[in-house]
Amino acid sequence: MIPLAALTMWPMTAQADVTISDGWARASILASRPAAAYLTLRSDEDDQLIGITTPIAGHVTVHGVETDANGVSRMSAIEALKLPSGETVTLAPGGMHLMLIALTEKLEEGTVLPLTLTFASGAKIEISVPVLGPGASGPEKE
Protein backbone atom coordinates (compact mmCIF):
# COMPACT_ATOMS: atom_id res chain seq x y z
CA MET A 1 0.00 0.00 0.00
CA ILE A 2 1.03 3.59 -0.57
CA PRO A 3 1.82 5.60 2.58
CA LEU A 4 -0.50 8.49 3.27
CA ALA A 5 2.37 10.96 2.74
CA ALA A 6 2.31 10.04 -0.96
CA LEU A 7 -1.06 11.67 -1.27
CA THR A 8 -0.23 14.77 -3.26
CA MET A 9 -3.62 16.25 -3.95
CA TRP A 10 -6.42 16.41 -1.40
CA PRO A 11 -9.30 17.03 -1.77
CA MET A 12 -9.49 15.33 -5.12
CA THR A 13 -10.45 17.61 -7.93
CA ALA A 14 -12.11 17.50 -11.27
CA GLN A 15 -10.85 15.96 -14.41
CA ALA A 16 -13.18 15.56 -17.36
CA ASP A 17 -16.59 16.84 -16.30
CA VAL A 18 -16.87 14.84 -13.12
CA THR A 19 -15.90 16.15 -9.70
CA ILE A 20 -15.20 13.61 -6.99
CA SER A 21 -15.09 14.51 -3.33
CA ASP A 22 -15.23 13.00 0.15
CA GLY A 23 -13.71 9.72 -0.98
CA TRP A 24 -12.68 7.26 1.70
CA ALA A 25 -12.52 3.57 2.41
CA ARG A 26 -13.09 1.70 5.64
CA ALA A 27 -10.24 -0.35 7.04
CA SER A 28 -10.88 -4.07 6.79
CA ILE A 29 -9.91 -6.70 9.31
CA LEU A 30 -9.12 -9.54 6.93
CA ALA A 31 -8.09 -9.56 3.28
CA SER A 32 -10.54 -12.44 2.80
CA ARG A 33 -13.51 -10.18 3.58
CA PRO A 34 -14.96 -7.65 1.12
CA ALA A 35 -14.22 -4.00 1.87
CA ALA A 36 -16.24 -0.86 1.22
CA ALA A 37 -15.34 2.57 -0.12
CA TYR A 38 -17.42 5.71 -0.47
CA LEU A 39 -17.33 8.91 -2.49
CA THR A 40 -19.42 11.73 -3.85
CA LEU A 41 -19.71 12.36 -7.59
CA ARG A 42 -21.03 15.29 -9.53
CA SER A 43 -20.97 15.55 -13.30
CA ASP A 44 -21.52 18.68 -15.38
CA GLU A 45 -22.90 16.51 -18.19
CA ASP A 46 -25.14 13.45 -18.09
CA ASP A 47 -22.76 10.57 -17.56
CA GLN A 48 -22.56 7.14 -15.97
CA LEU A 49 -19.95 5.46 -13.84
CA ILE A 50 -19.44 2.15 -15.61
CA GLY A 51 -16.29 0.70 -14.14
CA ILE A 52 -14.01 0.85 -11.11
CA THR A 53 -10.68 -0.87 -10.69
CA THR A 54 -7.95 -0.93 -8.06
CA PRO A 55 -4.68 -2.84 -8.08
CA ILE A 56 -5.49 -4.43 -4.73
CA ALA A 57 -8.90 -5.99 -5.44
CA GLY A 58 -9.96 -8.45 -8.10
CA HIS A 59 -13.33 -6.86 -8.46
CA VAL A 60 -15.03 -3.56 -7.60
CA THR A 61 -18.78 -3.05 -8.00
CA VAL A 62 -21.18 -0.28 -7.13
CA HIS A 63 -23.74 -1.67 -4.71
CA GLY A 64 -27.11 -0.25 -3.86
CA VAL A 65 -29.04 -1.24 -0.75
CA GLU A 66 -32.70 -2.19 -0.99
CA THR A 67 -34.95 -2.85 1.98
CA ASP A 68 -37.92 -5.17 1.42
CA ALA A 69 -41.35 -5.08 3.10
CA ASN A 70 -40.00 -7.16 6.00
CA GLY A 71 -37.28 -4.64 6.71
CA VAL A 72 -34.57 -6.93 5.38
CA SER A 73 -31.85 -5.07 3.52
CA ARG A 74 -29.86 -6.58 0.74
CA MET A 75 -27.26 -5.30 -1.66
CA SER A 76 -27.64 -5.32 -5.40
CA ALA A 77 -25.06 -4.50 -8.04
CA ILE A 78 -25.50 -1.34 -10.09
CA GLU A 79 -23.90 -1.92 -13.49
CA ALA A 80 -23.99 1.72 -14.56
CA LEU A 81 -24.40 4.41 -11.92
CA LYS A 82 -26.32 7.30 -13.47
CA LEU A 83 -24.86 10.76 -12.95
CA PRO A 84 -27.50 13.22 -14.12
CA SER A 85 -26.07 16.59 -15.13
CA GLY A 86 -25.45 18.83 -12.12
CA GLU A 87 -26.75 16.33 -9.58
CA THR A 88 -24.73 15.20 -6.60
CA VAL A 89 -24.62 11.43 -6.23
CA THR A 90 -23.42 10.28 -2.83
CA LEU A 91 -22.13 6.89 -1.83
CA ALA A 92 -22.16 6.69 1.98
CA PRO A 93 -22.52 4.12 4.77
CA GLY A 94 -26.02 2.64 4.88
CA GLY A 95 -26.58 3.35 1.19
CA MET A 96 -24.70 2.98 -2.05
CA HIS A 97 -21.07 1.98 -1.77
CA LEU A 98 -18.18 0.58 -3.71
CA MET A 99 -17.74 -3.07 -2.81
CA LEU A 100 -14.21 -4.39 -3.15
CA ILE A 101 -14.04 -8.13 -3.60
CA ALA A 102 -11.07 -10.52 -3.79
CA LEU A 103 -8.64 -8.21 -2.03
CA THR A 104 -4.97 -9.09 -2.29
CA GLU A 105 -4.31 -7.35 1.02
CA LYS A 106 -6.46 -5.93 3.79
CA LEU A 107 -7.15 -2.20 3.84
CA GLU A 108 -4.90 -0.77 6.50
CA GLU A 109 -5.92 2.38 8.35
CA GLY A 110 -3.63 5.32 7.48
CA THR A 111 -2.85 4.15 3.96
CA VAL A 112 -4.55 5.20 0.74
CA LEU A 113 -6.59 3.18 -1.71
CA PRO A 114 -6.00 3.95 -5.40
CA LEU A 115 -9.08 3.75 -7.61
CA THR A 116 -9.57 4.19 -11.34
CA LEU A 117 -13.07 5.22 -12.36
CA THR A 118 -14.29 4.80 -15.92
CA PHE A 119 -17.26 6.73 -17.26
CA ALA A 120 -19.62 6.14 -20.17
CA SER A 121 -18.33 9.41 -21.70
CA GLY A 122 -14.93 7.75 -22.04
CA ALA A 123 -13.39 9.77 -19.23
CA LYS A 124 -11.15 8.00 -16.76
CA ILE A 125 -10.33 9.44 -13.37
CA GLU A 126 -7.64 8.16 -11.05
CA ILE A 127 -8.02 8.99 -7.39
CA SER A 128 -6.57 7.89 -4.10
CA VAL A 129 -8.80 7.82 -1.08
CA PRO A 130 -7.71 7.59 2.55
CA VAL A 131 -8.35 4.39 4.47
CA LEU A 132 -10.03 5.35 7.75
CA GLY A 133 -10.52 3.27 10.88
CA PRO A 134 -13.01 0.38 11.07
CA GLY A 135 -15.46 2.53 13.06
CA ALA A 136 -15.22 5.65 10.89
CA SER A 137 -18.34 7.11 9.35
CA GLY A 138 -16.59 9.48 6.94
CA PRO A 139 -13.72 11.89 6.43
CA GLU A 140 -13.51 14.73 8.93
CA LYS A 141 -14.77 18.02 7.60
CA GLU A 142 -12.59 21.06 8.04
Ligand SMILES: [Cu+2]
Ligand atom coordinates in the same frame (compact mmCIF):
# COMPACT_ATOMS: atom_id res chain seq x y z
CU1 LIG B 1 -21.96 -4.23 -1.03
